[in-house]
Amino acid sequence: MLSIKNLTKSYNGRTIFKDLSFTVAPGEVLTIVGPSGIGKTTFLNILAGLIPADGGSIELDGKELTIDGTRQGSEVGVIFQDFNLFPQYTVTENITLAPRIVAKEKKATYTKTAAELLADLDLTEHQNNYPFELSGGQKQRVAIARALAMKPGVLAYDEPTSGLDEASTERVTSIIQKLQSRNATQLVVTHDLPFAQSLNGKVLDFSKDVER
Numbered sequence: 001m002l003s004i005k006n007l008t009k010s011y012n013g014r015t016i017f018k019d020l021s022f023t024v025a026p027g028e029v030l031t032i033v034g035p036s037g038i039g040k041t042t043f044l045n046i047l048a049g050l051i052p053a054d055g056g057s058i059e060l061d062g063k064e065l066t067i068d069g070t071r072q073g074s075e076v077g078v079i080f081q082d083f084n085l086f087p088q089y090t091v092t093e094n095i096t097l098a099p100r101i102v103a104k105e106k107k108a109t110y111t112k113t114a115a116e117l118l119a120d121l122d123l124t125e126h127q128n129n130y131p132f133e134l135s136g137g138q139k140q141r142v143a144i145a146r147a148l149a150m151k152p153g154v155l156a157y158d159e160p161t162s163g164l165d166e167a168s169t170e171r172v173t174s175i176i177q178k179l180q181s182r183n184a185t186q187l188v189v190t191h192d193l194p195f196a197q198s199l200n201g202k203v204l205d206f207s208k209d210v211e212r
């Protein structure tokens with residue numbers, strides 16, 4: 001269970017959100033919507049541990065995660081809009097880098113996990129390709145596989161359908177639904193209302209449900 005309590009953030013004295021509180025249970029997908037500039041990415045960056053919040057707390061499965069913007073752990077897996085893949089590494093290397101270097105897994109372990117993720121996300125035939133050789137939808141799936149390789153407690157997607165065609169969007173929807181059926185805890189930030197509706201989960205509208 002992800003539990004956000006009274007999270008507050010301002011930039012230069014301007015409050016972006018105040019007392020933001022909600023929970024996301026395993027197997028649940030929370031969709032976060034709202035117009036550009038409302039604070040969705042700011043929230044994701046705080047959740048990812050990349051920037052500090054001013055107050056409040058983030059708890060995952062009863063464990064408090066730091067909100068000072070210096071978190072090193074792999075509790076939260078974020079799939080960024082531009083994917084942030086390492087251009088100099090192949091698909092397999094992108095997926096195995098953090099398990100190898102950060103989690104210090106044994107070769108047999110990370111190799112097996114990567115093979116399973118590649119098969120699961122239909123990427124096996126691209127395992128030796130570099131990011132520049134992939135389509136947007138394929139890069140998106142590599143970013144999801146790379147996040148999943150660290151076995152995060154929460155997966156958060158920033159605008160996962162931006163730049164994707166209809167078929168790739170449907171594919172992202174079915175991946176999110178597959179992970180949902182395996183009890184993942186997922187958050188999806190999106191502008192894409194038909195996509196948000198297709199996810200069929202709770203919706204948090206930053207323009208209505210959030211104090212500032």
Ligand SMILES: Nc1ncnc2c1ncn2[C@@H]1O[C@H](COP(=O)(O)OP(=O)(O)OP(=O)(O)O)[C@@H](O)[C@H]1O
Nearest residue numbers: 011012016034035036037038039040041042043191
């Ligand atoms: N580092 C920063 N310093 C000052 N203001 C910032 C900073 N980062 C973001 N902002 C402001 O905070 C507000 C929220 O930005 P944020 O990027 O979180 O919005 P968003 O809802 O994700 O928008 P979009 O959908 O366009 O990505 C915006 O007004 C933005 O200009």
